[in-house]
Amino acid sequence: MKRLYTHFGDRIFATLLLLLALGVAALALLMAYELYRGGSLALQRFGLLGFALGREWDPVVQKTFGAWPYILGTLIVSFSALLLSFFPALAAAIFAAEYAPRWLAQVINFLLDLMAAVPSVVYGLWGIFVLAPWIRDKVQLPFYMWAAEQAPWLVPILGVPTGYGLMTAVLILASMIIPYTAALARDAIALVPKEHREAAYALGATRWEVMRLAILPLARGGIIAGTFLALARAVGETMAVTMVIGNSHKLPYTLFGGAATMPSVIANEFTEAVEDLHLSALIAVGFLLFLVSMAVNFTAAYVLRRQERLVKGVL
Amino acid sequence: MVKEAVDVHMESKNLVVRYGSRVGVGVGGGVNLPLYRHKVTALIGPSGCGKTTFLRALNRMHDLTPIARVEGEVLLDGENIYASGVDPVLVRRRVGMVFQKPTAFPTMSIYDNVAAGLKLVGIRDKRRLDEAVERALRGAALWDEVKDRLRTPASGLSGGQQQRLTIARALAVEPEVLLMDEPTASLDPISTQAIEDLLLSLKEQVTIVIVTHNMQQAARVSDYTAFFLNGEMVEFGPTETIFTRPKDLRTEAYITGRFG
Amino acid sequence: MKTLEKDLALRRRYRAERFMMGLVALGTLLAFLILFLVLAYALAQGVGALNLDFFLKDMRPPGESGGGLRQAIVGTLIVDGLGLLIALPFGLAAGVLLAEYPDHPVNPYLRLLSDTLNGMPAILFGLLAFVLIVKPMGGFSGLSGAFALGFLMIPILARSTEGVLSLVPKEIREAGLALGLPRWRVILSLVLPTARAGLITGVLLAFARAAGEAAPLLFTAFGSPLLELNPLKPMDTLPLRLFAFAISPYEDWHRQAWAAGLVLFGLITLTSLLARWASRRF
Numbered sequence: 028m029k030r031l032y033t034h035f036g037d038r039i040f041a042t043l044l045l046l047l048a049l050g051v052a053a054l055a056l057l058m059a060y061e062l063y064r065g066g067s068l069a070l071q072r073f074g075l076l077g078f079a080l081g082r083e084w085d086p087v088v089q090k091t092f093g094a095w096p097y098i099l100g101t102l103i104v105s106f107s108a109l110l111l112s113f114f115p116a117l118a119a120a121i122f123a124a125e126y127a128p129r130w131l132a133q134v135i136n137f138l139l140d141l142m143a144a145v146p147s148v149v150y151g152l153w154g155i156f157v158l159a160p161w162i163r164d165k166v167q168l169p170f171y172m173w174a175a176e177q178a179p180w181l182v183p184i185l186g187v188p189t190g191y192g193l194m195t196a197v198l199i200l201a202s203m204i205i206p207y208t209a210a211l212a213r214d215a216i217a218l219v220p221k222e223h224r225e226a227a228y229a230l231g232a233t234r235w236e237v238m239r240l241a242i243l244p245l246a247r248g249g250i251i252a253g254t255f256l257a258l259a260r261a262v263g264e265t266m267a268v269t270m271v272i273g274n275s276h277k278l279p280y281t282l283f284g285g286a287a288t289m290p291s292v293i294a295n296e297f298t299e300a301v302e303d304l305h306l307s308a309l310i311a312v313g314f315l316l317f318l319v320s321m322a323v324n325f326t327a328a329y330v331l332r333r334q335e336r337l338v339k340g341v342l
Numbered sequence: 343m344v345k346e347a348v349d350v351h352m353e354s355k356n357l358v359v360r361y362g363s364r365v366g367v368g369v370g371g372g373v374n375l376p377l378y379r380h381k382v383t384a385l386i387g388p389s390g391c392g393k394t395t396f397l398r399a400l401n402r403m404h405d406l407t408p409i410a411r412v413e414g415e416v417l418l419d420g421e422n423i424y425a426s427g428v429d430p431v432l433v434r435r436r437v438g439m440v441f442q443k444p445t446a447f448p449t450m451s452i453y454d455n456v457a458a459g460l461k462l463v464g465i466r467d468k469r470r471l472d473e474a475v476e477r478a479l480r481g482a483a484l485w486d487e488v489k490d491r492l493r494t495p496a497s498g499l500s501g502g503q504q505q506r507l508t509i510a511r512a513l514a515v516e517p518e519v520l521l522m523d524e525p526t527a528s529l530d531p532i533s534t535q536a537i538e539d540l541l542l543s544l545k546e547q548v549t550i551v552i553v554t555h556n557m558q559q560a561a562r563v564s565d566y567t568a569f570f571l572n573g574e575m576v577e578f579g580p581t582e583t584i585f586t587r588p589k590d591l592r593t594e595a596y597i598t599g600r601f602g
Numbered sequence: 603m604k605t606l607e608k609d610l611a612l613r614r615r616y617r618a619e620r621f622m623m624g625l626v627a628l629g630t631l632l633a634f635l636i637l638f639l640v641l642a643y644a645l646a647q648g649v650g651a652l653n654l655d656f657f658l659k660d661m662r663p664p665g666e667s668g669g670g671l672r673q674a675i676v677g678t679l680i681v682d683g684l685g686l687l688i689a690l691p692f693g694l695a696a697g698v699l700l701a702e703y704p705d706h707p708v709n710p711y712l713r714l715l716s717d718t719l720n721g722m723p724a725i726l727f728g729l730l731a732f733v734l735i736v737k738p739m740g741g742f743s744g745l746s747g748a749f750a751l752g753f754l755m756i757p758i759l760a761r762s763t764e765g766v767l768s769l770v771p772k773e774i775r776e777a778g779l780a781l782g783l784p785r786w787r788v789i790l791s792l793v794l795p796t797a798r799a800g801l802i803t804g805v806l807l808a809f810a811r812a813a814g815e816a817a818p819l820l821f822t823a824f825g826s827p828l829l830e831l832n833p834l835k836p837m838d839t840l841p842l843r844l845f846a847f848a849i850s851p852y853e854d855w856h857r858q859a860w861a862a863g864l865v866l867f868g869l870i871t872l873t874s875l876l877a878r879w880a881s882r883r884f
């Protein structure tokens with residue numbers, strides 16, 4: 028500490044703060060360590076790579092555990108949801124930051140906050156009782172019938188039209204992650220200096236051309252960081268996905284059929300896991316989830332820092 | 343009040359700009375100001391006097407500010423740019439603008455920055471673009487410095503180079519009038535010198551209106567000068583007259599440095 | 603020759619502009635479509651199942667109609683409240699350290715780790731609480747759930763505290779130091795009170811966020827069909843109960859699940875509104 032703060036009370040206060048703050052740091056390290064330790068039984072039995080790439084997850088008969096179906100499910104569901112949510116989220120951000128009158132922009136901001144605040148189980152509840160049956164009856168069944176007659180080769184890709192599966196999970200998840208992309212994109216757009224808009228206008232650009240020429244290129248980093256943040260949310264989202272995805276880890280996954288993700292298998296099987304190896308395998312899935320989330324978050328932070336430097340260089 | 347040999351290119355008639363209930367410029371009956379073809383007109387006055395507000399009225403930049411309202415007329419070759427049916431996008435193509443801070447699009451290459459305005463109007467032909475970019479960069483006295491790195495990002499240029507790049511970008515669409523809002527305020531003396539030199543050659547092609555808080559600069563580069571104070575256009579005339587025999591006491595006080 | 607009226611090329615550009623504006627408007631509507639539907643259904647379905655009993659009675663076994671979710675509402679408040687108590691000292695301290703001691707050598711690492719925690723899936727906090735508390739204590743408990751939610755809230759609190767304190771004008775600190783006050787007195791008696799409204803807002807938002815979480819509680823608080831006030835026993839919370847009811851086969855429970863959803867949503871909206879109000883009031 029600096030010489031300036033030699034007061035006795037200051038030292039006690041700073042030390043106290045430091046100890047508590049170190050608790051926060053310890054929590055993060057503890058999470059990594061405990062998840063690794065808790066999963067070590069399974070990780071040692073199958074090897075980290077063997078566990079991550081193993082296709083068989085059978086807690087009952089063979090007692091082998093491979094997390095690949097869940098990793099694959101997580102990747103498919105998150106990236107599809109991200110893809111689906113990207114353009115609506117960007118549109119909402121552009122509209123709120125640039126085109127909407129102030130009151131409407133405030134409404135949109137409020138809705139984005141609300142969307143992030145609605146609990147995951149409420150989305151899931153709606154998914155179970157409204158979306159899944161609707162999709163089954165109005166989308167999947169008609170399409171399945173058509174495919175069965177006209178394009179039989181499609182049937183194995185479509186899978187059983189139960190309503191509870193990949194498609195429904197992706198739709199709900201896409202809606203849930205919109206606020207994360209939208210909020211960061213909106214802030215990045217709002218941070219573009221006024222002079223750059225005016226320069227483009229002065230060049231004889233229309234409103235959309237100003238967006239394309241001057242605003243979006245400068246806001247790009249923030250938009251990308253927002254999508255990574257949304258991806259992190261999508262990867263870790265548990266309840267809503269668990270409630271509608273059908274929880275089947277039978278590969279290959281189909282468009283309509285059931286699937287499972289890393290968080291969903293933990294939520295589903297944890298309280299039923301009686302054997303040590305099973306429990307350890309689930310915690311090991313948690314450890315993998317930790318690694319994936321960390322990688323995605325670090326990427327987002329890195330992109331955001333570069334963006335900040337770009338905008339600062341301009342100002 | 344002025345010699346008849348030069349003709350009026352743009353002209354404001356009873357121009358008043360209001361921000362809500364506050365009058366930004368045009369106190370005392372609105373601004374009537376002629377801008378002569380192929381001349382440099384300097385707008386001077388203390389900060390907050392309305393000179394920038396007036397400048398922005400000349401290419402309808404106030405359209406972008408919801409609370410700003412423009413009254414009166416601005417004639418461009420006799421046509422009122424505020425008449426109904428007039429499109430601001432076309433006005434801004436003919437009346438270009440350069441800002442105080444260099445606003446090169448940082449993620450674009452030098453070439454793309456200059457070509458941006460041309461691409462907007464649908465010019466895709468490679469040779470035409472190449473020619474126009476070179477002509478604009480030469481016009482902005484930047485060609486020799488950047489001709490070997492046209493494809494590198496504009497963010498790699500110095501502040502003075504970026505400002506000349508934005509001038510080139512404005513020139514590329516061949517405007518008739520170029521509005522400059524304190525174009526050297528954020529530049530070092532050497533870059534300032536380069537831009538002042540540039541103005542003298544530019545007026546062969548375009549009519550220039552420059553806002554400056556630097557009276558020496560106004561005296562050096564301009565043919566005509568308008569003095570603004572508290573939202574009022576106090577006095578307008580040939581630069582020499584304004585700086586040597588001002589009619590209004592307030593102008594005299596300002597140019598002799600008694601305030602502002 | 604030259605004119606200021608729109609020409610053909612410009613008309614085409616405006617058509618492109620209108621097209622893009624249409625897409626932006628459509629995308630914006632699409633972005634909120636599912637939110638609107640979810641809220642509309644929660645209102646329509648939930649209101650019918652809500653009555654006084656919902657708040658005053660515990661749940662009934664399947665097949666018996668009536669009953670309420672008192673145990674889950676009380677449990678939510680206890681588990682979430684305890685979690686907040688656990689998280690507060692750590693979150694606040696980390697935030698104060700980051701904002702008030704900007705050149706402290708641990709700050710870069712602290713910020714990194716705190717941000718890492720912030721981005722972690724909620725269910726991992728449940729796993730951590732399971733390993734750290736449920737296992738050693740030999741069973742599920744409300745307390746372990748409180749720890750899971752507390753862990754979840756710590757990085758949120760740290761970040762909001764740092765953000766709020768950095769908004770306090772530095773003149774306030776300088777004025778205090780110029781009076782000869784030691785730094786800790788300046789922070790406790792000048793900086794924190796100035797930032798009071800923002801701090802309260804941050805705390806309420808963290809509370810609201812945790813109140814909606816079910817994933818970290820699945821294998822910590824676990825759930826209970828009866829009112830339980832002892833935090834060492836398994837406890838119910840609204841999100842947990844909603845989940846259990848939603849995947850059950852009983853009509854009555856489904857109706858209760860919608861009501862739970864509505865109450866949960868109401869609780870979170872109320873907290874958020876309170877947070878907004880607090881940020882103006884203080």
